[in-house]
Amino acid sequence: MTILRIALDVPLPQLYDYREPPSAKARPVEIGCRVLVPFGRRRLVGVVVETARESEIPAERLRSAYGVLSDTPPLPGHWLALARFAAAYYQRPLGEVIHAALPPRLRRPEPLKAEAEAWAITDAGQALLASLPSRRTHRRALLEHLATSSPATPNDLPLATDAARAALRALVAEGAIAACDLMPITSAPQERVPLTDAQQAAFDAVVASRDRFQAFLLHGVTGSGKTEVYLRLASEAVRSGRQVLILVPEINLTPQLEATFRAVFPAQTLVTLTSAAADNIRALNWIAAMTGRARVVLGTRLAVFTPLPELGLVVVDEEQDASFKQQEGLRYSARDLAVYRAHAAGCPVVLGTATPSLETWWNAQSGRYRLLSMPERARAGAVLPAVRLIDTRAEPPSKDGLSDTIVRAIEACLARGEQALVFLNRRGYAPVLACNACGWAAGCVRCAAHLVVHLGERRLRCHHCGHVEGIPRVCPTCGNVDLMPFGRGTQKLEATLIERFPGARVLRVDSDSTRAKGRFNEMTEAIRSGRADILVGTQMLAKGHDFPGVTLVVVLNTDAGLVSSDYRGPERLFQQLEQVAGRAGRADRPGEVLVQTRFPRHPLYQALIEHDYPRFAAAALEERQVAGFPPFVHEAVLRAESETLEHANAFLRTAIRSAPPRPEGMHLYDPVPMTLARLAGRERAQVLVQSSSRSVLQSFLQQWATALHAINARDVRWHIDVDPLEF
DNA sequence: AGCACGCCGACT
DNA sequence: GTCGGCGTGCTC
DSSP states (O other), X not given: OOEXXXXXXXXXXXXXXXXXXXXGGTSOOOTTOEEEEEETTEEEEEEEEEEESOOSSOGGGOEXXXXXXXXXXXXXXXXXXXXXXXXXXXXXXXXXXXXXXXXXXXXXXXXXXXOOSEEEEOHHHHHHXXXXXXXXXXXXXXXXXXXXXXXXXXXXSOOXXXXXXXXXXXXXXXXXXXXXXXXXXXXXXXXXXXXXXXXXXHHHHHHHTTTSOEEEEEEEOTTSOHHHHHXXXXXHHHHTTOEEEEEOSOGGGOXXXXXXXXXXXXXXXXXXXXXXXXXXXXXXXXXXXXXXXXXXEEESGGGGGOOOTTEEEEEEETTTOGGGBOOSSSOOBHHHHHHHHHHHHTOEEEEEESSOOHHHHHHHHTTSSEEEEEOSOSSTTOOOOEEEEEETTTSOOOTTSOOHHHHHHHHHHHHTTOXXXXXXXXXXXXXXXXXXXXOOBOBOXXXXXXXXXXXXTTEEEOTTTOOEEEOOSSOTTTOOSOEEEESOOHHHHHHHHHHHSTTSOEEEESTTTTOSTTXXXXXXXXXXXXXXXXXXXXXXXXXXXXXXXXXXXXXOSOGGGGSOSSTTHHHHXXXXXXXXHTTSOOSSSOOEEEEEESOTTOHHHHHHHTTOHHHHHHHHHHXXXXXXXXXXXXEEEEEEEESSHHHHHHHHHHHHHTSOOOOTTEEEOOOEEEEEEXXXXXXXXXXXXXXXXXXXXXXXXXXXXXXXXXXXXXXXXXXXXXXXXXX
C-alpha cells in the first residue's frame, strides 16, 4: 500500500498521511503533486511531499485523497527543498511554508483559467476609440494602449482593478479587442551604451563564475549604472540557456528597471511577479517559470519562491531594503533566501546597492562575498552632490523650522528654474496634539503611540493601526480649549513652503497624497515634466526615482535616527540620507544637499559629506562588535502577544523555563515589552536570543520550537522571528 | 487556523 | 422551550 505524506496549510508542524486517490490506479501520484483531500469537515489543497510504504496512523483512521489537481505539473524537487529549508530556518511548519510560497490561486482547488496569450485591437475597436466618451476611463486606457502597441500581453495592459478587467471582458464581448498569438519581437534590440570600465569589470567577474555559486556585493553609487550591469548579466545568462531571478523592493518604485528589461526581453520570456497582479495571471506566470517557458522573472520578495529549474543568475537590487523581510506570518528574508537559491542552483548571486546593509558589507569584508565597486557615476562628468550641514545651534531655524540658509538655497534654486526636494520622513500635519495647560497628548486607544494630526481631513490618525478619530475641541482631561499641534509633518511643511515661496508650485508626495490608485505615477510624471517646483516628501520620494530637474535636496529633522534605541538606527539613517542625496543633480547639473542638524560633527554626517560608505560602515561595525550585535552575533526573538502584558510575559517566562540547555556562546535574555508595546489592542513582549554561531542557534531554536508547541497558550499568540529587524 | 461539540442566558 | 455565546479539542 502506498501512503501519501501531505503538507497542509494548518499551523501544526506535521505531515498528514492519506491513501492514494482512486485515480492512482491509472496514474500513480508523484511527489510534488497538488492534491485535494478531506480534512475533518473540510476539503483542503495539499502537496504530496513524501510517499511511504506504511503509516503510523491506524489503517481505519486513514482517509483517501479525493484526487490530483492536474492543472499544474508536480512541483519540482528543488522547489520542495527550498520550502523545506525555509521551514527549518524560520521554524515554521512545512505545510504553512509551502502554502505561503504557492501563488494564492494554486492554494485553491478550482482549475486555472487559460488566459489569452495576447490581445489586439480590432478595426471595430479603432472606430470605438474615436467615439468613446471620455468618462469610460478603463475602456479608453485599454484601447489607447492597444492602439499604440498591439498585440500586448495581459501583463502589459492596465488590468490592476476588477473594473479594468470587467472593461476588458466587455470590449472582447463587443468585438473591439480580440485574442491573438503573441508575435515574436522582430525589431532589433535597442542599441546599448558601452559599459564603463567599472561596469565591465563587474560584468566580467560575475560571468567568470557563472557555473558555480558565488555571492557578489555590487556596491555602486547612485547613477553608477547598476541596472545596466544586471541587464547585461541577465542577457548573457539567457543566451547561455539559463533562467534569471531578479528581486526588487517594490516594483512600482522601480519602473525604470522594469521598463529597461521589457525593452530587451520579449514578453514571453520576461514575466513579472508581484502581489498586485491578478491571481490567475500570477499563477500562470509562476507556472511559465516552472516549466521553463519564462526565462527572466522580475518581482518583489514573494518572487523568491518561484520555481526555476534552470536558474543561472540571481540579482537582488537594493539589497538593504527592509521590504525584503516579511514582517508577518512566515517571516522570511527574500534576500537571504535568494542567496540560498543561488547556492542550491550553483550559480552567482549579485546583491546590488549604493548603501549595503552592514551584514552584507561585513560578508564582503570578511571574504564570504566578493566586493565589486562602482564608485563613479556612469555619465561622463556627473559628480556626486555636495553635502552641506546646517548647524541648528549656530544658526537656529525660524519658527517654521527652516533656517535662512535653506530658504536662500531654495530661492536660488527656483530662480535658476530648477527643482528643490524637501525631505521629511514624517507624514501628516503634526505628530502630536497636546494640551498647553495640563500636558495631555492625544494617544491611540489601541496602541502605545501618539495620534498624528491630519489637518486637511480634520482627523487624528494612528500611523500604526489605522485608527481614525475627530480632533477634540477641548482637552479631555482639563477642559482647556488651547490644544496645540506639536512638531512638523509633511502637511505642515507643505503649508509653510507655500507661504514662504508664493508663486512656486509645491507638490507633496507621501502615502496620504498618493493613496488613490495611479496618483503616485501621476505625481512622478508631473515632477519629471517640470509641473512642480518644490517637492515635499517622505521616504517614498527618496527611492529609486530619477528626477533630472532636481538639483537641491533639503533634509529636515533626521537626528532621531542618531539617538534611536534600535541599534540599526544609524545604519538606516545613513542609507536614507545617501539615498535621498542621490536624487540631487543626476543629469548634467551638479546637485547640492543641505542637512539641517544639531550634531554636525557626528561621524555619520562627516562620512555622508564625503559619500564615504566604507568609512561609515567601518565605524558602525566597530560599534556593533563592541556592543555584541549582528553581524557579530546571530539573533532570533520569541514574541508573544495577548490581551494583557501579564499573559504575554507569563507565557514568555514559561517558554524560558522549558527552553533546552543553552550551549556555549548562547544568551537568552529576560522578557521585555516591545518598542511599541501595545499595537491594535494587543500587548506585546519578547525574548531575545543571541548566539555566536548560526548553526548552534538553529539547533537550539528547533528544539525550543518543539517545546513551545507543547505549552498550553490559550490566550497568547506567539511566533519566532529569525534574524529580526523589528524590536 | 477552521470547525465541531458542549453547556449556560435572553428571545419568538 | 429554542438560538447562540465562545471555552476546548481535533483534524491523517
